[in-house]
Amino acid sequence: MSRPSTVERILDSAEILFAEHGFAETSLRAITSDAKVNLAAVNYHFGSKKELIQAVFGRFLDPFMAGLDQSLEDLLNNNKKMGVEEVLELLVNHILTSKPRQPNDIAIFMKLMGLAYTQNQGHLKRFLTESYGATLDRYFEMLYGSCPGLPVSDMFWRSYFILGSAIFSMSGSEALLAIAKRDHGIDDDIEAIMRRMIPFMAAGLRAHATYDEDPS
Amino acid sequence: MSRPSTVERILDSAEILFAEHGFAETSLRAITSDAKVNLAAVNYHFGSKKELIQAVFGRFLDPFMAGLDQSLEDLLNNNKKMGVEEVLELLVNHILTSKPRQPNDIAIFMKLMGLAYTQNQGHLKRFLTESYGATLDRYFEMLYGSCPGLPVSDMFWRSYFILGSAIFSMSGSEALLAIAKRDHGIDDDIEAIMRRMIPFMAAGLRAHATYDEDPS
DNA sequence: AGGTGTTTCAAACCTACGTTTGAAAATCAT
């Protein structure tokens, strides 16, 4: 087994360190030192720190989103009506079956997704919406279709409510799993959290409309 | 009306700039320049940037949490059984009636709360749990009490699901409200978002347990 | 008014960071 290329070594280290400490708080020196490559290698191979951040996301999301897009395509062709739980489960299963390079890859990447939403990195949000926005829109369209009779206004906000639940609990999963174990003897893993999210989200989406609007 | 004290001017500027750009991305120079005070004033009055961050939170949360604690105290004395919606509404109303110094104070502070959870500022999390953890625990205890029959494991995770929903949608409310208006003609404000959260969360909390555990 | 403690101020200090440079080393093609 040969030593991974410099590019891969950098991406591997950056992925972990970014997830652990955030983007601004992780220096290129920390990354290159962890990756055991020269400091200048990042600028040589990626151009800048910003482009490195995007590359970290691209390496994971490119295959993931392509696969998700394919699944959505197939389902739309079959046009079988799907329930809320099924649509949610589709995504969960897709995440769980996406081949992780390392055992706790999922946790790391959930943390990164959380950071992408919460850290003020304009370039990253732009990169993500430009690259994967279309696929995400298709997914939420399908989710919307599984909630007949719900006003768009509520559907709009509830999309973000479930997004917030997912990102918050997933990206903090490491700490939360430890608390759950220590304080309540709950022996879950990250898959269990996702499974627990489904009934919660499905019920929330199915709740009566907030205001007695006429869903015209 | 006299010019506000240096300390207040710093807190006012820091509050807004932190909410807008995050902690690490906001320099003391930006804050002091916005507040029209000398650079050294922060270190003189607060000691360090970290302590300034904590002071920003303390100024808002001290009275807020004291009030919440009082409400919880009163309710526990009356020991009337409360439903999920009522417990959620208690918090929402408490937020809405907490006197804002400025019109969009709530939005700013929701953003700060989001940052507190997502930015990797260990000292801040420590400060918040030490200062207000007890009150928050009491609130979640009350919420737990309003969901009879739900296993602790689900209640534990669902607490974080609703926390995530709230923090995510509230802290991004500015941008999301604009999108809602532009793309769907939804004319909400931050209060409307909170009201919309209640049925969603209540239904999610009331959903059947994830696994068919025996709630012993 | 004079003395004391507090607050402001400009300047400097020092560290950490992203990026650049130019030469050395390694890789590859012919």
Add this chain to the structure above:
DNA sequence: ATGATTTTCAAACGTAGGTTTGAAACACCT
């Protein structure tokens, strides 16, 4: 093998940031 290209490396550059300093300005008390 040799020349060209790509990759690595140590060192330096420039900047921006948090913090410190010491003197000046101010406020308060008697």
